[in-house]
Amino acid sequence: MKNVNLMSKLYIVLTLLITNSVYAGQEPTTPIPEPSILSLFAVIGVVVYILKKRNK
Secondary structure, three states, X not given: OHHHHHHHHHHHHHXXXXXXXXXXXXXXXXXXXXXXXXXXXXXXXXXXXXXXXXHO
């Protein structure tokens, strides 16, 4: 179980780093466009699905 928690934390940190690097060139006042949020949720969903399948 500890391995799953470590992996999920690692994926969260990686996704945060990716989103921060994508928006680093923009001003903080500009809103984040919706498609990028949807793709981020899709990536997280796939990762969670793979982790659940590995545990079974």
